[in-house]
Amino acid sequence: MRAGVVTPGVKDSYRVLEMPAPEAEGKVLFRPDLIGICGTDQEIVAGLYGEAPPGEDVLILGHEVLGTVLEVPAGSRLKAGDRVVPIVRRPCDHCHPCALGQWDQCQSGDYTERGIKGRHGSLSERAAASEPFLVRIAAEVGDSGVLVEPGSVVAKAWRQATLAQRRLPWVPRRALVTGAGPIGLLAALLLTQQGLAVTVMDQVSAQSGRAEAARALGAAYAEGSAGLAKGTAFDLVIEATGFSPLVFEAAAWLAPGGAMVLTGVTGGHREVEEDTNQFNQRMVLQNQLMVGSVNAGREDYESAVAMLERAAKDHPGWSQALITRRVSLAEFPDGLLHQPDDIKVVVSVGSA
Ligand SMILES: [Zn+2]
Numbered sequence: 118m119r120a121g122v123v124t125p126g127v128k129d130s131y132r133v134l135e136m137p138a139p140e141a142e143g144k145v146l147f148r149p150d151l152i153g154i155c156g157t158d159q160e161i162v163a164g165l166y167g168e169a170p171p172g173e174d175v176l177i178l179g180h181e182v183l184g185t186v187l188e189v190p191a192g193s194r195l196k197a198g199d200r201v202v203p204i205v206r207r208p209c210d211h212c213h214p215c216a217l218g219q220w221d222q223c224q225s226g227d228y229t230e231r232g233i234k235g236r237h238g239s240l241s242e243r244a245a246a247s248e249p250f251l252v253r254i255a256a257e258v259g260d261s262g263v264l265v266e267p268g269s270v271v272a273k274a275w276r277q278a279t280l281a282q283r284r285l286p287w288v289p290r291r292a293l294v295t296g297a298g299p300i301g302l303l304a305a306l307l308l309t310q311q312g313l314a315v316t317v318m319d320q321v322s323a324q325s326g327r328a329e330a331a332r333a334l335g336a337a338y339a340e341g342s343a344g345l346a347k348g349t350a351f352d353l354v355i356e357a358t359g360f361s362p363l364v365f366e367a368a369a370w371l372a373p374g375g376a377m378v379l380t381g382v383t384g385g386h387r388e389v390e391e392d393t394n395q396f397n398q399r400m401v402l403q404n405q406l407m408v409g410s411v412n413a414g415r416e417d418y419e420s421a422v423a424m425l426e427r428a429a430k431d432h433p434g435w436s437q438a439l440i441t442r443r444v445s446l447a448e449f450p451d452g453l454l455h456q457p458d459d460i461k462v463v464v465s466v467g468s469a
């Protein structure tokens with residue numbers, strides 16, 4: 118089978134290789150249809166991140182996956198033709214959260230991740246996964262099932278915020294999402310579904326497709342911090358840019374008792390000057406909270422599926438419209454190059 122691979126640690130080593138079909142004994146064999154491309158893929162292709170499975174030189178990419186089941190083992194609750202999304206992370210075998218099935222909270226760092234760390238992904242003509250690590254997608258979700266994985270990141274961020282905010286009487290009304298990429302827009306979707314008044318902030322023009330997608334949900338769009346109404350305070354901030362100076366800037370917009378969830382990262386180093394006394398004062402005197410959130414558990418994938426099912430009814434075509442470009446397996450590197458109108462670029466694995 119053809120597969121899109123890199124040699125981890127080697128810059129621009131992406132190529133399409135003929136690879137052996139996956140070992141499917143006792144597993145569900147599926148055909149990857151669409152694979153989303155994101156910043157993690159960019160880092161792996163740049164040689165900054167990524168790890169091949171033990172004993173192998175190459176890593177098959179592809180962690181944001183929508184597939185169709187081909188064959189199931191005896192006793193499976195899935196059947197051929199079902200559309201599925203594989204869960205990215207697998208637990209380590211020696212930490213407490215992983216032992217409890219909360220691999221997204223792994224504390225040893227020894228987890229593996231499909232298409233990222235120590236485990237092949239699904240950027241290939243065939244893939245296999247054990248059934249507990251597959252989530253079934255309703256037919257009406259269609260191709261936007263490829264957004265379940267980024268959606269699960271958002272669902273976990275919301276779950277973390279609501280769990281942590283049980284520390285006080287918290288009735289969130291206003292939310293700010295920083296970043297209008299796929300994660301930010303899916304966060305806006307989830308938060309509007311929760312009944313919050315949402316503002317999405319990004320640098321892109323208020324006439325851009327991203328701003329349009331935010332407004333289509335009933336969210337407000339702010340072009341940079343200058344676009345925010347003066348004095349507005351938010352009960353919840355979801356930071357989805359990974360631009361670290363914004364973490365400090367956005368902390369100043371939190372309401373008393375408010376929470377900020379950080380979901381993005383940028384590699385390397387950045388130094389900025391900050392009034393840390395002011396930052397500390399606000400956090401202490403207003404009982405504020407900041408929490409980091411990475412990856413997602415099974416329940417978050419299921420929440421993401423429910424979110425996209427509801428979106429298909431409330432806003433038909435909205436989530437499909439986030440998929441702005443499709444490339445073939447061979448064109449994957451073009452998919453990494455950002456074009457002005459891109460929101461989510463996906464690989465259509467079957468296309469020539
Ligand atoms: Zn991703």
Ligand SMILES: [Zn+2]
Nearest residue numbers: 209212215223
């Ligand atoms: Zn662990």
